[in-house]
Amino acid sequence: MLEHIKYILNFEWLTNVAITPARGLFLGLFIVIGILVLLIPNDYIYEGVEERKWWHNLKLWAWLDLAFIFTVYYIF
C-alpha cells in the first residue's frame, strides 16, 4: 500500500517520459497560454486606457514574454 502511495506521490508513473516529450509539455504550455491570451476580449485588455494606442495592447506584451521564455526552453 505504502509503495503504491509513493509511486503516485513521487510521480514515478512519469519516469518513462523522456526529456524530449517533457520539453514538449513545457513548450506546449507556453503555446496554450499564448492562445488563452489571444482569446481575452480587447475591451478587457484596454480597461483604464483613455486613448488607445497599439502599444497599450497588453496581449503583445504577454506574447513578447512568452516568445522569450519559449526560446529559452527550446534552446536549453
Next chain:
Amino acid sequence: MLSGIDVFVVLFYMAGIMLLGFYFKKFIHSSQDYFLAGKMLPFWAIGMSIVVSDIGALDFVGVSGQAYRFGISVGNFDWIGSVPAMLLAAFIFVPYFWKAGLYTIPEYLGKRYNDYVRTLASLTWIIFFAFNLGAIFWASAVFLETLLDWPAWLDWPVWRSIILTAVVVGIYTFFGGLTAVVMTDVVQMIIMFVGGIAVVFLGFYQVGGWDGLVAKMAEMGIEHQSRFELIQPVNTETPFPWTGILFGLTFVMANAYMIGNQAVVQRCLAAKNEWHAKASMIWGAFLKMFIPVMVLFPGLIATVMHPGLEEGDQAFPMLIGTLLPIGLRGLLFAALLAGLMSSIDSVLNSTATLWTKDIYQKFIKKEASDKHYLNVGRVTTILLLIFGVLTAPVSKKFPGIYVAIQTFLSFFQGPIFSILLLGIFFRRITAWGGCAGLVGGITVSISLYLNKSSLFTIEDPFLYVSWWSFVAGFIITIVVSIFTKPHPEQKLYGLVYRLAEKNGVNK
C-alpha cells in the same frame, strides 16, 4: 575587505537611498497614501519594485551556489516559475483585486469566503513576514560586517550593522510608506542590474565567452554536460525533476507566490488605473527573465574558473574577488545591499498593512478616523523594525530557523492558491468550502511534510508537497461546496471572473 573607494560607494548609496525615500514623506496625507501610494503608481515602477523585492543578496549567493552544483536547472524558478504565474495574475487576479479597492489579499478572501479565512491567511503572512525580517536583518549585518572597516569606538560587532540598516530602511519606510518603498526600489533595481551584469560580463570575458564556457565545461567530463539542461529527468539527483518543476512550481508555488503574496500584489493594488495594474505584472515578468542571467551564470562561470569548491555558496564571493576591480566591487556590494534593503522595506510596509487593515481595523478598533489608521500603520512599522532587530541574532543561534520559517509558509501556499483559484472562477464555491479547503489542505501539507522521509524519494520534496496539498485543498473545497449554500450571486459581483459582465452589470 573593500578599499576606501568601494566603501565610499556603498555608504554614498545608502545615504542617497535614505534621502530619496524620505523625500516622499510630503505625499503622505492619508492611510491610502501610506499603504497604497495614493493609487498613483505607474506600471514601470511597480514592475521594477516587484522584481527587486523578490531577489536579495541571499539569492545571488545561494542561486549561484546551486548553479555551481546543479547547473542551469535552478533557473526554472525565475523563468517558468514566474512568467506563466505573472501572466495569470496580470489578466485574471490583479484586475479584480484592483477594482475591488482592496488593501490586502486576505481582504479578498474575506469578501469571497468569510472572516475566518481572511484572518487565518492574514495571520499566516504576518507571522511569516515578522520572523523573516529578523533573518534578512541578520544577512544584512553579516554582509556589512565583512565589507566595512568600522572605527574602533564602534566596537559593537553585528549590532552596529543591524542598526545601520534598520535606521536607513526604517526612516524612509516610516515616513514615505509604499511610495518610498517602490520609488527607492526602482533605483535599487537599476543598481542591482548594473552590478550583476558587470560580474557576468567580466566573467564571460575571462572564460572566452559563451563558447569558451561550453567548451571548458565539456572538458571537465561527461557529468558536467547536463549542467546546461533546464529540464531534468524524474530520477535526477538534483532537487529539480521536471515533474516537480511543472506540477509543484509552475502550477502551484509560482502562482501562490505571485497571486497570494501580499508583498508582491500590494504594489499592483497601488497602480494608477486597471491598465497599469495589469501592465505592471507583465513588465515585471519581462524583467524577471533577466534575473537568472545575473544569479545563475556566475555559478556556471565559477564552475570553470574555481572548480572543486567544497561549498557551492563560495562560488559567487570567489568570483567577485577574482573579477572585479576597485570601485566596481563597491558597486556590486551596493547592488547586493540593494536587494536586502528592498526586501526589508517590502516586508515592513506589507506587514503593517496586513496588521492595520485585517486585524486592527477588523477586530480592535472598527470606527476610527483615517488619520488614526495612518498612525497605526506607522507605529506598526516601528514595532516591526524593533522586532526584526531584536530577533536578528536568533538566525545565528538557530541556523535552522530560516528553513523552518520557509517550511511554515510552504504549508499554506498550495491550499491558499487552491481557494483563490476556485474562488475567482466558480461562483458555486461556498464560504465553508473555502474554509474547509484551506484547513484540510494545510493538514495534508503538514502530514506529508512530517512523513517526508517515508513518502518521498527525493531529499527535499517541497515541490511535491505543495502540489499535493494544492490538490487536497482543491478537492476538499469542491466537495464541501457541493453540500453547502453559496453566497447570493449579487454578493459575488466583482469577485468572480466576469460574473457581473455576464449578468449585464457594470456594462
